[in-house]
Amino acid sequence: MKPPKYKLIAEFIKSKLESMIWQEGYKIPSETELATQFSASRMTARKAVDEMVNLGLLERVPSVGTFVRSILPQSSLLEIKNIADEILSRGHTHKMTVLSKLLLVPNDAIAISFSLQNKNVFKIIIIHFENDSPIQLEERYVNAEKVPFFLQQDFSKITAHQYLTSVAPLTEADISVEAVMPTKILKHNLQLNDNTPCLKVTRSTYSNGQPISYVVLYHPANKFRLTSAYRTAQ
Amino acid sequence: MKPPKYKLIAEFIKSKLESMIWQEGYKIPSETELATQFSASRMTARKAVDEMVNLGLLERVPSVGTFVRSILPQSSLLEIKNIADEILSRGHTHKMTVLSKLLLVPNDAIAISFSLQNKNVFKIIIIHFENDSPIQLEERYVNAEKVPFFLQQDFSKITAHQYLTSVAPLTEADISVEAVMPTKILKHNLQLNDNTPCLKVTRSTYSNGQPISYVVLYHPANKFRLTSAYRTAQ
DNA sequence: TAGTGGTCTAGACCACAAA
């Protein structure tokens, strides 16, 4: 299984960018030059450049050349925050209760969302309290292979999210947000009235391409808002 | 200026998706077939398919074929996107109705959120439709001093957001998301049942420190998800 | 005029899946 040639060229470009040898605004070798350098056809070199352009790392200027783009600090947009820290930063007290802990093989829906099939996962359900009032129900699935000691943690000392990021650095995440009506169980656990909708946040996290955790968070809508700030570069 | 051949092929595919002739899961003609049909080489047909795959509308399965992807209505929280483009990129039709347009001095709540006091703002209310079904109510306040010709735009040709970014480049934004129960008016306009919660997105946008627009977007929860992807810098 | 990216062709070989 050898990688295709265009991947090699793309890796070459990436390494130049990572090592900062090619800095912002630098004009990279023309497609013809890259092709010659790698004994490839121009179409193949172009495909490598295509990939980097799609990633937003390079920018083409017709008739002129291809240049290193300025980097946008996009990661700060929706920070993956720790609920304990957030509550403490509001000057409130944080408490949690673990409702259940177990080891299982995920059902289809979870497995597909989480790209884990026929693998063991841990499941844990936690309720978080802010000043003794429930503010979040956390239903979390964790890749048991990658994080074998997950269930042995004392979650009153370290949150699940804190522990996971310490074991496997968070590199990618997919987040989705919906508004839902709570189920009976949810209503009971979050001490909700009849007509209170919930914010449902679903998040899959990955560490270097490996799925680590799939979590569904429910927040009573009258107590919670998800916020995010956006800033362009410069 | 005639469009390149691969664009024609891409448009052909897009039209099949928009008209729902090719539905979810449908296996589209092979690259070779497309090439023959358009008297193009396979590489050119492939480039058209590439484009649709990158847009997330098609999915390749090696050795088997290329298929129409299932589409969940979702929107990016991170990127400030244009709802019309998003709907179109799902192969659906977009329509809008302007409910009201006016010039006013903002009340306190709006003024504070929007850091505009004693200044004129335009207010506009728009309903967006995806395939004739209402998907978003947009209640927007615009800084009249910075964007004097806002109300004169034809919003069936350009969305409010498109026009604003063309006049004043978006540099900062604050976004917040809540789950709420719809008011009577909202229920009526979004054609909602009694028990459908709404996702309420509030966004303030700025251009180089100047407030440009404050917008509240309501989405029926059964039709909408907000999503976002997170990637660390390399 | 020389160099660049944008497009395009008409072939080719491969690995893989389905019949």
Added chain:
DNA sequence: TTGTGGTCTAGACCACTAG
């Protein structure tokens, strides 16, 4: 065995920019 997508080649012509 056939058809598919994945990769690749060695040319080509174009419009455009810059020296």
